[in-house]
Amino acid sequence: MAFQGPFFKPSLPFTGPIYGGLRDGLMVIVTGSVLHNCTRFQVDFQCGSTQVPRPDIAFHFNPRFDDGDCVVWNSFERGSWQHEERQYTMPFHKGRPFEIRFLVQSSSFMVAVNGKHYLEFKHRVPISRVDTIGVSGDLEVASISFQGPTAPDIWTARSAAMTNAAFGPGLFYNQSAAFPPGPYFQPQTYSVPYQASLFGGLFPSKSITVSGAVPPSAVRFHINLKVGRDIAFHLNPRFNEKAIVRNSQFNGHWGPEERHLPGGMPLHLGQTFTIWILCELQCFRVAVNGQHQFDYNHRAPNLQQIGQLEIEGDILLSGVQA
Incomplete structure (x- = not known):
């Protein structure tokens, strides 16, 4: 995948290209702060950027403070929302900074919020169709950045570095989970x-x-x-x-x-x-x-x-x- 620089401080609602599309091992990192008056926000991995007709959405990630403090995820295909999944453990807090990491794998999206695994979403739409990221809602976004797949020897080196006291405890989290050990950090800690x-x-x-x-x-x-x-x-x-x-x-x-x-x-x-x-x-x-x-x-x-x-x-x- 060609190098893609971050999007900094985008105005919302925002749509931006994902150059080269999605591929196994790509990670997309969204950082920012939840506004004090937030009701809901969303991050969408889209198949195109048109407004009309609405493009298919391979993965819709939608925290809602106005619906029982839940997070909803879904896909949107051929003009209709598909089977909705939700969780009533809200990892976001109004007025607080956050970091969301979306790791693209061959069979699913893995999502970590503030350094902790939050959900896995099995692909319903081929990731080869996804070429756009959309973010909207009651947020202040600091950056949307991209990390390409990491070579195995670098992953090994980073994992070994975990034991270095200079990194502090807990820099890499929950290596027993389904995530690779290398690139997941705990923000805010x-x-x-x-x-x-x-x-x-x-x-x-x-x-x-x-x-x-x-x-x-x-x-x-x-x-x-x-x-x-x-x-x-x-x-x-x-x-x-x-x-x-x-x-x-x-x-x-x-x-x-x-x-x-x-x-x-x-x-x-x-x-x-x-x-x-x-x-x-x-x-x-x-x-x-x-x-x-x-x-x-x-x-x-x-x-x-x-x-x-x-x-x-x-x-x-x-x-x-x-």
Whole structure:
């Protein structure tokens, strides 16, 4: 599957293409917050994006606060809803952030909410027909992102890393369930400071996505991309200075700071955010909530030696993709 970048802060209702369609092993991650006045919302995996006639929906995922606090799932084919399934264990909370992971398998969709397996939905419509994702309802969506199938050796490496104390307990959940062990994280329970290995280092087109919320009393936090003890890229939002400081540190010495933000400080106290760091040949490109903010020219001579991600400070960490 060709690389597909995330959709950041989409306006709802939203429909967007799934380039190359669905395939076994693809994971779609939706992060955001449930509005305080939410009655219901839905995520649809659609066969087309037309409004009229309404396209078939291979998988309709529909939490409802106005119908007994339940989650309904179904398919829509040839103009009619099919057999409805529902569960009265509501994993979402009004006014709270969430993460939903949809793992596409050959026979079913597997769904995890906030790091816990929630349901399995057997395919009724061939996944080869699905080319669009739709999201609507009483939500604020931070990002819709995509992870392709992971090579077995990488899955093994990530599973082994689970025992590393730097990840903290419970990073991977319920490996006895029907999910593969590798890519399922527990949002909202990421401990900070957070550290993770970047297997294979960085290279052009590699991206890192960090999602979370800024506490109302936050002063600063930072994201470091490290080469051993050196810091190839230090991204340091400072709310008391209304700045995002960028720098590098080699042999214990900081270089010249960069602070310029053409549009002003894009992060705000008490609000959710998604930071996307894209590695390119000459620089890191950084977007916040879908808006490009700045470029940072590489100061480390070898990108593939950047092997560690570190996040510390005043942050509620809900998602990391690297």
